Every structure is written in C-alpha cells, then in structure tokens.
Amino acid sequence: MKITLLQGDITKMETDAIVNAANSSLLGGGGVDGAIHRAGGPAILEECRKIRDRQGRCAPGEAVITTAGRLPAKYVIHTVGPVWNKGSEEEKALLRTAYMNSLQLAAKHDVQTIAFPNISTGVYRFPKQVAAEIAVAAVTDFLKNDNKISNVIFVCFEKENYDIYTQLLSQQGPL
C-alpha cells in the first residue's frame, strides 16, 4: 500500500520526512507546529529563520524543507495551509497545492516515505471531512505520476480525523 493511515503523534515518525502545518512566518506556533519545534529542538527554527531571511514569508500553499533536528525523521517539510473563511474554491485549491508542493519538494530530496498531519483542520478551521477529501485526492493524484515516493502516511492526531480517513481510504482501490 502506498497510502497508509495511523492515529498518533507525527513527531515520533521515523519516515524520511514529516510535514509541518506551519504559518507564513515559519517561526513556529501552536498545534502540530509547536509540537514539531518542541520535540525537534532549535536547529529547525534556525533553518526556518535563514529561509525567511533569504526568501521572505511563506505564502499559503507553498512549502520549504529543513532538517528535522532531534526528531527521528530526516527532514521537516513546512507547508502553510489556507485558513477556512468562506470555504471558497480558492481556499480548497490552496489546500491541494499545499499537499502537492510538499510532495514535489519531498521527491526532489529523494524522500521515499513521508508523513502528513491533517493540514488546516485545527487553528485554520477547515471542516475535517472536506480537508480529508482534498488530502486523499491530492496524494492519490500525485502518486499516479510519481515513482520515487513509496509510502505516504496520514497521521491523524484525533479519532474523528482517523475515522474520516478510514472511511475515505476504504472506498478507494489500491494504487
């Protein structure tokens, strides 16, 4: 299976890369972002600062890559999901772009295994079902045209998300 599902804490993942649901400042925050910086230590923030100094803020949908510091993963890919305001098509498209840009950056760095949190479903208020449908469709579409990434793991922190993904993934055949 190229797409798998887990309920747990993404900072524990021993994948080549884990994805962070960051904000445009790239300087940390709450939720999964806070957990990653806390567990990974200051090396991650240091690289984020350098990236910011070089290229400025990270717009929604964009992704950047840093060390994973003390985490078991090799890299952290920081992407910025959109905030759910009106549920516009643009907001939904930006969430898909965040997944796609993260996967593209991963493939460029020879990442074979990558773990995603449920981007935008916390502080950024995306309805969980809508976000999960976008995430599964984006990853499925990407994997159809890529042969570098061998495994994408959705790491759901909450049972509600885990149940939504279980349902969605059971509806789709193997890739």
Ligand code: AR6
């Ligand atoms: N492992 C996996 N998932 C987690 C973990 C964890 N350790 N902790 C929380 N989650 P959020 P957003 C889940 O709010 O909505 C930050 O302050 C959480 O249950 O972290 O994209 C940033 O700096 C939820 O399902 O990210 C931004 O300012 C999911 O991660 C803003 O929040 C995303 O929730 C980004 O908001």
